[in-house]
Amino acid sequence: MKPKYIVLDRDGVINVDLFDYVLDTKAFKFEEGSFEALVELGKNNFEIVVATNQKCINLGLISSEGIKAINDYWVNIVTKEGVKIKSVEVCPHKDEENCDCRKPKTGLLKNAEKKHGISLKDCYFVGDKLSDIECAFTHGCKPILVETGYGTRSVAERGSSENLIIEKNLREAVKKIIRES
Numbered sequence: 001m002k003p004k005y006i007v008l009d010r011d012g013v014i015n016v017d018l019f020d021y022v023l024d025t026k027a028f029k030f031e032e033g034s035f036e037a038l039v040e041l042g043k044n045n046f047e048i049v050v051a052t053n054q055k056c057i058n059l060g061l062i063s064s065e066g067i068k069a070i071n072d073y074w075v076n077i078v079t080k081e082g083v084k085i086k087s088v089e090v091c092p093h094k095d096e097e098n099c100d101c102r103k104p105k106t107g108l109l110k111n112a113e114k115k116h117g118i119s120l121k122d123c124y125f126v127g128d129k130l131s132d133i134e135c136a137f138t139h140g141c142k143p144i145l146v147e148t149g150y151g152t153r154s155v156a157e158r159g160s161s162e163n164l165i166i167e168k169n170l171r172e173a174v175k176k177i178i179r180e181s
Contacts, residue, residue, distance in 0.1 A: 005119075006047075006048055006124050007049045014050070021062070025069065039078070039083060040171075047084040049089065052089070057092035058094050071088045071090070103129075103134070109135065120139065122140060124144055127146070128146050128147075129151075144165045145158075145167075
């Protein structure tokens with residue numbers, strides 16, 4: 001069976017957004033329903049690419065290795081449940097560095113495509129910020145905005161739109177995605 005791909009933001013989608021930074025594994029808590037949603041994606045043959053902005057690295061709050069340790073921590077937990085994390089793509093840059101990888105730019109997605117020889121066009125992209133939605137639209141993905149993390153604020157800023165799906169959380173988004181796949 002051919003794998004299906006999905007792109008997920010991390011903070012506010014997979015884990016509870018602290019509205020600061022997750023700087024160690026003790027601070028990492030799965031968002032309500034997200035663990036179950038990830039397991040459901042695994043059961044339905046989805047391979048997950050995580051695209052996450054982590055400017056805390058270039059702010060000097062944590063090393064790249066520290067972020068990798070946090071990502072390894074949760075990836076190991078979900079992998080034991082049959083979840084296929086294809087890769088976790090991390091942008092360490094601050095806004096003013098004007099890199100190609102910081103969302104809403106699409107460098108993280110292009111990097112994952114090149115690294116794995118895949119296409120993420122037409123796949124779902126679940127995020128909680130307008131930068132996630134813009135990245136998804138620009139890259140040709142199907143965006144879903146969740147109301148967790150910054151999501152409620154993002155909905156208020158953007159308003160509703162006929163080409164934007166809004167769901168309560170990752171679990172509800174995954175239910176919709178599986179129904180339609």
